[in-house]
Amino acid sequence: MAKNHFGIHGHFYQPPREDPFSGEIPNEYGAGSYGNWTERIFQECYLPNAQTGNFQKMSFNIGPTLFAWMEKHHPETVRAISDQEKLVYQRTGISNAMAQPYYHIIMPLASERDKRTMICWGIKDYVTRFGHEPKGMWLPETAMDLASLQALQEHDIEFTILAPWQAKDPKLDITQPYRVQLPNQQEMIVFFYNSFLSGEISFNPSATENADTFVQNWLIPQINALSVDHNRFMLAASDGELYGHHQLFRERFLSYLLDGAVEKTGIQHDYPALWLRDHVVEQSTxxxxxxxxxxxxxxxxxxxxxxxxxxxxxxxxVRDFLNALADAIDSVFENHLHNLIRDGWKLRDEYVDVLLGSTSVEELIDQHANQQLTPGQRSLVRLLLEAEHDRLCMFSSDAWFFFDLDRIELLNTLKYAAHAAGLVEQATGTNPATGIIDILAQAHSEVSSLTGDIAFLGYLKNFEMKLDQEGC
Ligand SMILES: [Zn+2]
Known part of the structure; x- marks a missing residue:
């Protein structure tokens, strides 16, 4: 007899809010006594979800920038989360945690090289947190093209989760995952989430007041409406911040839903990787x-x-400017590293080891050098590598999500861009933004007099003042 399975995926993520000039998060408007939004959301969501053991009940991914912040400010919660995942891994042989590209970039808008670097970094971050390789990777905003899926496959990722409207066939039976054929003749497995259940959980607070009621009035009618006779997997996906931050106390709803309410009705609690352990995926789409x-x-x-x-x-x-700046920085990076480093892009792929604290930047550079470097050459490579880091970070999707330019997310992006440009100027004496800043003059706010070029030039000035103070 066909069995019913149900699972929830939570995408937990915060953008990098650290000021690249200080490395610290400035006090943020609206965060109240918490000081900044990440701390506030930590107290309302990440901490209570860890305390209720939800990271051993749900499918989840935690964005590497959030993990990095939490490791610095609340390492005991990082331990609690990885301990919960470990219990699942030991019990089933399969992890309920998925990886994510390191920065939350829109993968189809990224170059092939940036896609690869972000996947490499995301996998390294995952292995550091959980001690084994990931099978699944969550794509930022589930934004996807075949090249992105192929890049995942080339890094041994087996599956991802997408919205149902990302399938070509609008009538697709989404109670089972599908194989998607890639340009390299390999395949990626895709789970399409249930948009009705996901939407109700995300946007209708009355759906999540009581877990038993949710099962009776939301989940079971969805199952009863199905006409398929194979084992079915109903997967709901939402932002993880929903549970406690966007909607108060929903970590308790989630905990009881996945730890009793679902299974007492005979529906099996499941998550994507576990489904794949127990089922063969035969269908393609x-x-x-x-x-x-x-x-x-x-x-x-x-x-x-x-x-x-x-x-x-x-x-x-803004997008045009950042693309042009990235190209300019990449050319400088290639030209200057060419005689010093065996493969500059491989060095960039491994820079995540510095971010994760498993090596120093000097050690990493020496491992990749094709000769004994002088202190001046090593410093040049380090500055350009740090510029590459900032320029990857500046593509975090948060900047573009909202209506207006004069918002902290977009201004942070311009800060990272200015910091990257400043580092290149410090390293080579030439600013890669010269000649393209005019593009930003066309980007203006509707709520203030701010334009993109003014913000960018202000941050560039900050960088120069900081260098002066440091006596460089
Ligand atoms: Zn739109």
Missing amino acids: EVLENTSWSCHHGIERWRNVCGDAPSATWKKP
């Missing part, structure tokens, strides 16, 4: 490229105006 879970216009939200932010004309010039 096709996906709609350049789509996501949070923009109904594909991936326009992160590069242009769309129905989600129809007046946001600043997005295109």
Whole structure:
């Protein structure tokens, strides 16, 4: 007889809020006595979910930038989360945690090289936290094209989760995962989440007041409406911050839902990797490229105006500027490292070891050098490597999500961009932004007089003042 399975995936993530000039998070408006938003959301969501043991009940991914912040400020909670995952791993031989590209970038908008670096870094971060390789990877905003899926596959990732409207066939039976054929003739397994259940959990607080009621009035009617006779997996996916931050006390709902309410009705609690352990995926389907879970216009939200932010004309010039800046920094990186480092891009892929504290930047550079470097050469490579880091970080998707330019997320992006440009100037004497800053003059706020070029030049000035103070 066909069995019913149910699981919840939580995508836990915070953008990097550290000021690249100080390494610290400045006090943020609206965060109250917590000082900044990450701390506030930690107290309302990450901590209580860890305390209720939810990381051994749900499928989840934790963005590496959030893990890095938590490791610094609340290491005991990082331990608690990895201990909970370990219990699942020991019990089933399969992890309930998925990996994520290191920075929350829109993968279809990234170059092939950036896709690879972000996947490499994300996998390294995962292995550091959990002690084994990931099988699944969550894509930021579930934004996807075949090249992104292929890049995952080339890094031995077996599956991901997408929104149902990212399937080409709108009538697809999404109670089972599918194989998606990739351009390299390999495959990626895709789980499509149930949009009704996910939407109700995310946006209808009355659905999540009581776990038993949720099972009776939301989950079971969805199952009863099915006509398929194979084992079915109903998967709901949402931001993890929903449980406790966006909706108060929902960590308790989640805990009881996955630890009693579901199973007492005979529905089996499951998660994607465990489903794959017990089922063969035979069906194939096709996906709609350049789509996501949070923009109904594909991936326009992160590069242009769309129905989600129809007046946001600043997005295109900002995206164009950052692409041009990234290209300029990449050329400098290649040209200057060419005689000193065996493979600069491989060095960049391994820079995550410095971020994770498993090596020093000097040691890493020496391992990749093709000769004994002088202190001056080593310093040049270090500055350019740090510039590459900042320029990867500046593509975090948060900057483009909202309506206006004059918001902390976008200003942080311009700060990272200015910091990257400043590092290149410090290393080589030439600023890679010279000649392209005008693009940013077309990006203006609707709520203040701010334009992108003014913000960027201000941050560049900060960088120069900081160098002066340090006597460089
Ligand atoms: Zn949109």
